[in-house]
Amino acid sequence: xxxxxxxxxxVAQATAPVDTLEEAWSTSRHEDEAFFxxxxxxxxxxxxxxxxxxxxxxxxxxxxxxxxVRTIGRRGGGPGEFVTPSPLLERGDSILVWDRRQxxxxxxxxxxxxxxxxxxxxxxxxxxxxxxxxxxxxTTWIFTDNxxxxxxxxxxxxxEIWRFVGRTLEGRRIFRGPxxxxxxxxxxxxxxxxxxxFARAPFLEFLPDGGxxxxxxxxxxxxxxxxxxxxxxTIRLELPRLDVLxxxxxxxxxxxxxxxxxxxxxxxxxxxxxxxxxRELRPFLxxxxxxxxxxxxxxxxxxxxxxxxxxxxxxxxxxxxxxxxSLSDGTPTSRVFIPKWGTLxxxxxxxHGLILLEIxxxxxxxxxxxxxxxxxxxxxxxxxxx
Numbered sequence: 001x002x003x004x005x006x007x008x009x010x011v012a013q014a015t016a017p018v019d020t021l022e023e024a025w026s027t028s029r030h031e032d033e034a035f036f037x038x039x040x041x042x043x044x045x046x047x048x049x050x051x052x053x054x055x056x057x058x059x060x061x062x063x064x065x066x067x068x069v070r071t072i073g074r075r076g077g078g079p080g081e082f083v084t085p086s087p088l089l090e091r092g093d094s095i096l097v098w099d100r101r102q103x104x105x106x107x108x109x110x111x112x113x114x115x116x117x118x119x120x121x122x123x124x125x126x127x128x129x130x131x132x133x134x135x136x137x138x139t140t141w142i143f144t145d146n147x148x149x150x151x152x153x154x155x156x157x158x159x160e161i162w163r164f165v166g167r168t169l170e171g172r173r174i175f176r177g178p179x180x181x182x183x184x185x186x187x188x189x190x191x192x193x194x195x196x197x198f199a200r201a202p203f204l205e206f207l208p209d210g211g212x213x214x215x216x217x218x219x220x221x222x223x224x225x226x227x228x229x230x231x232x233x234t235i236r237l238e239l240p241r242l243d244v245l246x247x248x249x250x251x252x253x254x255x256x257x258x259x260x261x262x263x264x265x266x267x268x269x270x271x272x273x274x275x276x277x278x279r280e281l282r283p284f285l286x287x288x289x290x291x292x293x294x295x296x297x298x299x300x301x302x303x304x305x306x307x308x309x310x311x312x313x314x315x316x317x318x319x320x321x322x323x324x325x326s327l328s329d330g331t332p333t334s335r336v337f338i339p340k341w342g343t344l345x346x347x348x349x350x351x352h353g354l355i356l357l358e359i360x361x362x363x364x365x366x367x368x369x370x371x372x373x374x375x376x377x378x379x380x381x382x383x384x385x386x
Contacts, residue, residue: 017333017334017335018334018335018336018337019334019335019336019337020319020336020337020338021336021337021338021339021354021371021372021374022371022372023339023369023370023371024064024065024066024353024370024371024372025065025066025369025370026066026341026367026368026369026370027062027066027367027368027369028365028366028367028368035051035053035055035056035060035366035367035368036053036054036055036056037053037054037055037056037366038051038052038053038054038055038357038366038368039052039053039054039085039086039087039088039346039357040052040086040087040088040346040357041088041346041348041355041356041357041368042088042089042090042095042348042355043064043348043350043352043353043354043355044090044095044110045090045093045110046110046111047063047064047352048061048062048063048064048069048110049061049062049063049064049066049355049368049370050072050088050095051357051368052085052086052087052088052097054084054085054086056075057073057074057075057076057081057082057083057084057085058071058072058073058074058075058082059071059072059073059088059097059112061112062370064352064353064370066370070112072108072112073085073097077102079114079117080106080108080114082097082099082102082106083099083101083102084099084100084101084102085097085098085099085100085106086098086100086130087130087131087132087133089132089133091134091135093109093110094107094108094109094110094115095107095108095109095110095112096108096133096135098130098133098142100130103119103120103121103122104117104118104119104120105117105118105120105133105135105140107135118135118140119167120133120140120142120162120164120167120169121167121169122142122144122162130142130143130144131143131144131145131203131204132204132205132206133206134206136210138165138166139163139164139165140163140164141161141162141163141164141206141212142161142162142163142164143160143161143162143204143206143212144160144162145160145202145204161204161212161229202214202215202216203215203216203300205300205301205302207224207302209226209227210226210227211224211225211226211227211232212224212225213225213235213302213307213327215300220236220237220238220239220295220297221234221235221236221237222234222235222237222307222330223235235307235325235327235329235330236330237307237309237325237330237332238330238332239295239296239297239309239311239323240295240311241293241294241295242293242294242295242296242312243292243293244292244293244294296311296312297309297310297311297312298310298311298312298344299344299345299346299347301347301348301349302327303348303349303350305326305327305328306324306325306326306327306333307324307325307326307327307330308322308323308324308347308349309322309323309324309325310322310344310347311323313340315361317340318339318340319337319338319339319340320337320338320339320340320344320356321335321336321337321338322335322336322337322338322347322349323335323336324336324349324374334374336354336374338354338356338371340358341358341360341367341369342358342359342360342361342365342367343358343359343360343361344356344357344358345357345358345359345366349374350373350374351373351374351375352373353370353371353372353373353374354370354371354372354373354374355368355369355370355371356368356369356370356371
C-alpha cells in the first residue's frame with residue numbers, strides 16, 4: 001500500500017465512531033431448561049432472536065426484550081427436525097439450518113414454519129466441518145474447513161468449496177493461505193518453515209452477487225472472488241498490531257521440538273543418532289526468527305455491505321472489541337466495545353440489536369446476550385472504563 005494511502009487509512013481509523021454498547025438482556029436458560037449446547041444465534045428481520053441449540057436440536061425464539069416466544073424443531077429425522085444442526089443462517093425471507101448428520105439443508109420462514117429441505121451430501125473425500133453455506137435457486141454452495149490441528153490427507157487442502165446443482169456435486173478446492181510462518185534455521189545451509197502459533201483458520205463468506213470473500217485470520221487482507229471462483233480484487237484492512245508474547249514463543253518451541261522428535265521416532269532413527277540430535281536441538285530451536293508483532297482477527301460477519309471483525313483482546317480486558325469496514329474498499333467505519341463475560345464464539349450485528357454467544361472461561365457455561373442496536377448505539381461513548 002502506498003504510504004499516503006496507509007496514512008489516510010490510519011487517520012480514518014482514528015476518527016471512526018467509537019461506542020460502548022450496554023447490555024439489554026442475557027440468558028443461559030430457556031424457561032426452566034438450561035441450554036445444552038447453543039451453536040448459533042441471529043437477530044432476524046422479524047425482530048426476533050433465534051438461538052440454535054445443537055445439543056437439544058431445537059431453536060429457541062425470543063423477542064427483542066428477551067422474553068421467550070416459542071421453540072422450533074426437535075430431535076429427529078422428519079420434516080423440520082434436526083440431529084446435529086449448525087450453522088443457522090438468515091438469507092432473505094427464510095432461515096437455513098444445516099444438519100451435518102443428515103447432510104441436508106432445512107428451510108424455514110421467519111415464523112418458523114417448515115418450507116422444505118434439500119439433501120446435499122458432503123461426503124468423502126471431503127473432511128472437516130461446514131462453516132457456511134449459501135443457496136441460490138437450485139444451486140447450493142458449501143464451505144468446509146477442518147478445526148485447527150487436524151491433519152489433511154496427502155495432496156488435500158484443509159479448505160474446500162462444494163457446489164451442488166440439485167443433488168449433483170461439483171466440488172472444487174480453493175487454496176488455504178498458510179498463515180504466518182516461523183523460519184527455523186539450522187547451520188547456514190538449511191532451514192524449515194512451520195505455521196506460527198497465532199496463525200488461525202481461514203474464513204469465507206458468500207456474497208449476494210454470487211461471489212465470496214476469503215481470508216485467513218493471520219492476515220489483514222481479504223480476497224474477493226466471483227461466482228466462477230476467479231479472483232477479483234484484494235481488500236486491505238488496517239488492523240492493530242499485537243505483540244508476539246513470550247508464552248506464545250515458548251509454547252511454539254515445545255510443539256516444534258515434540259513434532260521433530262516424533263518425526264525421528266517414526267523414521268526408525270537409531271538411539272545413538274537420536275541422542276546426538278537431542279543435543280543439537282536446543283540451539284536449533286533457539287535460532288527461530290519470530291516477528292515482533294502480528295495482525296489478526298478472531299471472528300467475521302459480512303452484513304449490509306460491512307465487514308465486521310472481532311479482534312483479540314487480553315484475557316484481563318473487560319471488553320470485546322468489534323470493528324467494521326466497508327466491503328467495497330476496506331475503509332474503517334466504526335469501533336464497538338462490549339462488556340466481556342467470557343470467550344466470544346459468535347456474534348450477529350443488525351439494526352435491531354447485536355446478539356452475542358459466549359462461553360465462560362471458568363465454568364464452561366454458554367450464554368446468549370443482547371445489546372443495543374449497532375446502527376444507533378445507546379452508549380455513544382469512547383470511555384471503556386465504565
